[in-house]
Amino acid sequence: MMNCKTNLLVLVLSCFALITFGQRTVAPLPKCKNGFIVIAHRGSHLVKPENSIAAIEEAIELGADYVEIDLRTTRDGQLVLIHNETVDHTTSGKGRIQDLNLDEVAKLTLNAKDGHLYSLPSFMEALKACKNRINIYLDFKQADVAQAYEEIKAAGMEKQVLVYINKAEQYTAWRALAPQMPLMSGLPKLIKKEEMITFLDKMPLEATDNISDPTVVAALKESGLSVFLDVQMADEDPVKWKVAMDKGVQGVQTDHPEALIKYLKTNHLRDGLKASGL
Template sequence: MKHLNLFLAIILLLTGSVMAQSRDITAIIREFHDPSSKNVLVVAHRGDWRNNPENSILSIEDAIKMGVDMVEIDLKKTKDGVLILMHDQTLDRTTSGHGKPSDYTWDELQQLTLKNGHGGPTRQRIPSFEQCMNTVKGRVMVNIDKGYDYYKDVYKILVKTGTVDHAIIKSAKTYEEVKAENGDLLSSKLIYMPVVYLNKANADAIIKSFESNLKPAAYELLFATDSALINTNYQTIIGSGSKIWLDALWPSLNAGHDDELSVEEGKPEAGWGWLIAHGARIIQTDRPKELVAYLRERGLHR
């Protein structure tokens, strides 16, 4: 009986661990659209690229296991029109190939393999955007970076995979530009998020225009100095019913309140804590496991 009880206890512990790593997508989407929530959503930049090739299916899977709410990906298009996950303009840094992805067909790219974070070889293949969305479906949201040029193609894949509400597409364009180029897909269909560089003179005007015309679910704000953030009217975003998304990736995006300060230098309150204190309810990170743990310890992540 003692052995049976121990076995059951282990099973319950393991089951609880798995459940803790998985969140219902409806809860994540609901929280993303809830401006009153104090919880902080975690976005894994290019998945878990420290342990897997960036923008790979395994990097996405491992990030999901860490308990993130969203994965960030980048898109390029092949010669025959297939959207693939790829950050760079060329294949050289992240794959065994050379040249532009647009010079290859999908089948040709599948003969290549991905490199890991140290540039070493793996046996993993370049994934398509469709494969990515089938992987995340019902599990986490996706932030599409470097994908605005393929806006309509992205939407078609999201419809095909039944994941329109899972995805966010973004750019640093003004509302007027986005409306002119993709107005038929704004708001009620594919979620659009403005990226605003707060050091630019027109930052407040860009925010005001989006507040008046679109009321986005979130704004991604970039700033190189504390004053660039504090001296703008970014606080109006919260009052307008939108969330603030801040990046912890490297210093020029967040005035030095970054992942390195939080993890390598052991000062999370000066890094992630500062971002949260200044309104961040979504944080994109290269340290997803550590950020999830930090937030859960403070009751800021489910």
């Protein structure tokens, strides 16, 4: 997720700068029982396939607060979970997801390390698996906003989804159709406090990511935003997690939810550094 979205930030925000949305209001984020948020990137997918129901279920069992999933659309207009534009890397098939009908997608198997067979799930299947069990961090890759929102409502998940937007038109559509839905997008990593205020006046958000300056993080929090850092990588470790926490962020997105949660619990950090008195 991180590589794709980073390249879009400047373009997206330059588009937003042409739009005025008036006074900023804050939609509440999904409720979490823990003070420091753990987001399982594409589910718990070190063994289970990424963006699979099995990876979602494992994230739930581990006690993650959110599961991050990627949303795209098939040729016949069905919403499914997949990160890449093509199915080549993660399934037994070939081609772009937008060129395959749902019945073709249903015949694919996800690449798995445990020898089991897993299918590429629909958005509705993921919503049902998560309802009242874990929140969704929805990376809105390529999908129709109205359709996605209808499926969220049909599943009764309106208060359990945070939407990560990647395009200006996604932002305007979500704000028009579901103004109460919390939205998240990236800001330039080197943004200054004054620039941040201008951006948020034009593009009200509830959350953002990957701001490295602690003073900007503090200013964002004062403005009502949550800040989540991406720490997902093969060599995640306590040093990297502590560096992220020291920036004052509310949570992180990880490829190692089991190890991170164990670290947080062992060091009494499940509610963050301030709560622990460190």
